[in-house]
Amino acid sequence: MSVTIWSAPAAEAELDATVEIPGSKSLSNRYLVLAALGGRPVRLVGLLRSRDTDLMMDALGALGVRCEIDADTPTTVRVTPPESGVFNGDTEVFCGLAGTVMRFVPGLALFAAGPVRFDGDEQAYARPMKPVLDGLEQLGARIEYHGEVGRLPFTVIPPDELPTGCVDVRIDASGSSQFVSGLLLIGSRLPGGMTLSHTGAKTPSLPHIRMTVADVEAAGGFVDADETARVWNVAPHGLQLPEQVTVEPDLSNAAPFLGAALIAGGTVHVPNWPEHTTQPGGLLPGYLERMGAEVSFPVRGGVRYCSVTGTGVIHGLGDFDLTAAGEIAPSLAAILVFADAPTNMIGIGHLRGHETNRLEALVAEITRVGGIARELDDGIAIEPVGRQTLHAAEMETYADHRMATFAAMLGLRIDGITVRNVETTRKTLPDFVAMWQGMLA
Numbered sequence: 339m340s341v342t343i344w345s346a347p348a349a350e351a352e353l354d355a356t357v358e359i360p361g362s363k364s365l366s367n368r369y370l371v372l373a374a375l376g377g378r379p380v381r382l383v384g385l386l387r388s389r390d391t392d393l394m395m396d397a398l399g400a401l402g403v404r405c406e407i408d409a410d411t412p413t414t415v416r417v418t419p420p421e422s423g424v425f426n427g428d429t430e431v432f433c434g435l436a437g438t439v440m441r442f443v444p445g446l447a448l449f450a451a452g453p454v455r456f457d458g459d460e461q462a463y464a465r466p467m468k469p470v471l472d473g474l475e476q477l478g479a480r481i482e483y484h485g486e487v488g489r490l491p492f493t494v495i496p497p498d499e500l501p502t503g504c505v506d507v508r509i510d511a512s513g514s515s516q517f518v519s520g521l522l523l524i525g526s527r528l529p530g531g532m533t534l535s536h537t538g539a540k541t542p543s544l545p546h547i548r549m550t551v552a553d554v555e556a557a558g559g560f561v562d563a564d565e566t567a568r569v570w571n572v573a574p575h576g577l578q579l580p581e582q583v584t585v586e587p588d589l590s591n592a593a594p595f596l597g598a599a600l601i602a603g604g605t606v607h608v609p610n611w612p613e614h615t616t617q618p619g620g621l622l623p624g625y626l627e628r629m630g631a632e633v634s635f636p637v638r639g640g641v642r643y644c645s646v647t648g649t650g651v652i653h654g655l656g657d658f659d660l661t662a663a664g665e666i667a668p669s670l671a672a673i674l675v676f677a678d679a680p681t682n683m684i685g686i687g688h689l690r691g692h693e694t695n696r697l698e699a700l701v702a703e704i705t706r707v708g709g710i711a712r713e714l715d716d717g718i719a720i721e722p723v724g725r726q727t728l729h730a731a732e733m734e735t736y737a738d739h740r741m742a743t744f745a746a747m748l749g750l751r752i753d754g755i756t757v758r759n760v761e762t763t764r765k766t767l768p769d770f771v772a773m774w775q776g777m778l779a
Contacts (some may be wrong), residue, residue: 341758341759342627342758342759342760342761343691343732343756343757343758344369344731344757344760344771345749345755345757345777346406346650346746346748346749346755346756346757347481347600347748347749347750347774347777347778348409348750348752348753348755348777349601349602349603349747349750349751349778350381351534351604352364352602352603352605352648352689353598353603353604353605353606353648353777353778354396354499354604354605354609355592355604355605355606355607355776355777356606356609356643357595357606357607357609357773357776357777358415358554358608358609358610359587359589359595359608360386360387360388360588360591360766360767360768361386361413361453361585361586361587361588361589362386362392362548362585362586362587362588362590362591362617362619363382363386363388363390363438363588363591363766364438364549364588364590364617365553365585365586365588365617366382366386366391366394366585367390367391367394367436367438367439367442367550368438368442368523368549368550368553369382369553369579369583369585370391370394370396370398370415370417371398371442371443371446371523372523372554372556372557372577372579373403373417373419373554374419374425374527375403375419375446375448375523375524375527375557375576375577375700376400376419376557376576376577376579377419377423377576378414378420378578379415379416379417379418379580379581380579380580380582380583381414381415381416381417381503381581381582381583382414382415382416382417382582382583382585383414383582383583383584383585384413384414384415384584384586384587385414385415385439385585385734386471386585386588386766387412387413387768388764388765388766388767388768389436389764389765389766389768390434390436390439390613390765390766393432393433393434393436393439393456394436394438394439394442394443395415396432397431397432397433397439397475398402398417398443399451399456399651399655400429400430400431400754401420401426401429401431401443401446401447401454401685402420402423402424402425402426403417403419403420403425404416404417404418406664407420409544409692410606411478411622411738413512418475422449423449423658424449424450424451425446425449425450425451425454426450426451426452426454426538427447427450427451427452427454427496427555428451428452428453428456429450429452429454430454430455430456430457430708431443431454431455431456431457431660432457432458432463433456433461433462433490434458435458435459435461435465435693435765436458436765437460437514437516437521437692438516439458439468440456440458440465440490441468441470441514441516441519441520442516442519442520442523443456443519443698444470444471444494445470445474445521445523446457446524447474447494447496447674448477448479448494448496448497448500448528448529448700449496449500449522449524449574449596450479450494450496451491451494452495452496453482453494453496453560453605454495454496455491455492455493456459456490456491456492456493457490457491457548458490458491459737460696460736461737462490463485463486463489463490463491464489464491464579464686464777465490465691465692466488466489466514466691467488467490468487468488468515468591469509469510469517469532470506470509470516470517470520470521471494471510471515471519472509473491473507473509473517473521473534474521475502475732475743476492476498476507476508477497477501477507477528477532478493478497478499478501479494479497480494480497481493481495481498481527482495483608484627487535488633490553490596495513498768499505500529501528501529501530502529502530502700503530504531504532504533505528505530505532505533506596507521507532507533507535508531508534508535509534509535509536510536510537510538510539511522511536511541511542512536512538512539512540512541512542512545512688512708513542513688513691514520514542514688514691515541515542515543515544515547516546517540517541517547518534518536518541518547518550518570519546519547519549519550520577521534522534522550522551522561522570522572523550523554525554525559525561525570525572525623526554526557526558526560526572526573526574526575526576526577527574527575527577528572529574530573530574531571531572531573531574532571533570533571533572534569534570534571534572534723535567535568535569536566536568536569538568540661540670540685541565541661542567542574542579542661542685542686542688543618543661543662543664543665543688544600544661544662544663545616545617545618545621545662545663545777546586547563547570547592547618548563548615548616548696549617549618551563551570552616552654553578553616554572554577556579556580556583557577557578557593557756558576558577558578558579558686558703559572559573559575559747559752560572560573560575560577561573561579563653566727575765577694579585581593586610586612586615586617587608587610587611587612588617588619588766589611589612589617589618589619589622590617590618590619590622590663590665590666591613591619591766591767592619592622592644593619593622593666593669593670593742593743593779594610594669594672594743594746594747594774595608595773596622596623596626596644596646597626597646597669597670597672597747597775598614598747598750598777599646599672600626600629600630600631600648600652600676601644601646601648601649601652601667601672601673601747601750602648602677602750602751603648604634604647604648605642605645605646605647605648606645606646606777607644607645608643608644609641609642610641610642611642611643611644612642613635613642614668616689618662618663618665618666619663619665620664621662621663621666622663622666622737623635623644623646624627625663625666625670626646626654627655627672628651628669629651629652629655629673629677629704630649630651630653630656631645631646631648631649632646632649633647633649645772649668651672651678651679652673652676653677653678653679654674654677654678654679654681654722655674655677655679655681656679656680656681656682657682657684658681658682658683658684659684660683660684660717660742661684661685661686662685663687664686665740667683667686667689667700667718667757668696668740668741668743668744669687669695669703669722669743669744670681670683670741670749671711671718671720671744672688672744672747672748673705673747674720675707675709675748676719676722676725676726676751677722678722679718680681680719680720680721680722681719682714682718682719683717683718683719683720684716684717685716685717686703686716686717686718687715687716687717693734693736693737693739693740693741693765694737694738695742696738696740697713697717698717699734699736699738699741699745700741701713701718702720702734703733703734703744703745703748706721706733706734706756706766707728707729707730707731707733707748707752707755708723708725708727708728708729709721709723709727709728711721713765713779725751728748728751728755729752729754730751730752730753730755731755731756732755732756732757732758733745733748733755733757733758734758735757735758735760735763737759738761738762739763739764739765739766739767741762742757742759742762742763743763743767743770743771744759744761746760746770746774769776
């Protein structure tokens with residue numbers, strides 16, 4: 339199979355750009371699932387259109403949910419759940435490499451009329467699945483594995499009858515917050531509700547779990563969260579999103595563009611930045627400010643912007659706990675390659691189970707361009723080197739969209755960077771190359 343090689347453009351001048359970021363993947367796929375669990379159609383406005391969201395709509399379609407895309411505005415989608423409230427059984431869901439599909443949709447199979455088989459890309463076979471599937475077994479489902487236990491492909495066989503009392507579900511979700519979210523999304527539909535306990539020592543990406551709780555409650559559900567004890571009590575209740583829901587921009591996908599201001603200098607503005615958000619990417623401006631950026635939130639024409647200006651200095655951060663927002667680690671790592679002091683990015687050991695082993699990949703690619711990095715038990719250490727030490731290289735993306743944008747960021751300041759398979763960015767940013775070139779223009 340042929341592999342495309344993209345030449346990452348260098349920044350020839352300071353940036354002065356406004357970049358519109360598409361809708362949040364995390365929110366888009368949560369809203370799609372919650373709309374499918376309701377009893378009436380929901381109109382989603384500003385939905386991200388990317389491979390991951392298209393995979394989610396296809397998955398819901400296999401279960402009998404209609405996702406009708408507006409012909410004039412493809413980011414507007416009308417979601418109509420089955421009238422009976424029962425999803426199709428004896429069907430197959432293809433997950434691609436989308437974590438939200440492979441970890442959120444199996445829960446819907448509890449309410450299906452028969453078995454549902456799940457499969458995905460070859461790379462998806464390496465992604466852990468067992469905690470969410472263990473949870474479904476505790477709720478009465480049977481899981482048949484067609485390969486390695488705890489991984490794709492597998493079949494979820496729903497119980498003949500759902501448990502009537504409140505079920506105490508215990509899983510170790512140390513590998514991904516999506517294991518908790520996948521169960522929280524369906525807990526309200528259980529006749530007796532659910533008490534979900536995370537038995538692991540650490541909770542990765544707690545903001546993503548808070549996002550799920552907020553979205554369930556926006557659909558009329560009730561979740562009592564004890565984050566200290568890592569226990570979530572979900573009351574039985576019908577779910578129904580409002581007739582129309584607008585999706586926020588994906589703040590994590592803003593990271594490569596706002597981070598570019600530190601690497602290249604100048605200013606990048608992202609419009610429609612929410613004043614309050616459950617997205618982990620909402621922490622990004624504060625992180626960039628700690629690295630030396632000037633950050634402001636001007637309001638122009640009723641639109642709130644996040645504006646980031648590079649000052650010419652990038653500070654290393656010493657021990658930097660990124661537990662709350664690990665998904666932006668590759669973008670922050672790209673900036674820290676050019677920092678004035680070392681950084682230990684910690685609290686992100688769970689990134690080994692993402693689209694690829696991101697910690698291993700980041701170390702390999704930083705080393706490839708002449709930088710210094712090494713894996714830690716729970717993260718990655720990045721050491722500063724002189725700019726003259728960094729050199730051109732052909733960067734691998736590992737079928738991981740965030741590794742592709744990481745490579746593009748390095749290319750702003752290192753001449754001769756090329757990127758293999760930049761098309762992997764279609765997972766969440768279907769027009770990334772044009773957006774990147776537009777920012778530089």
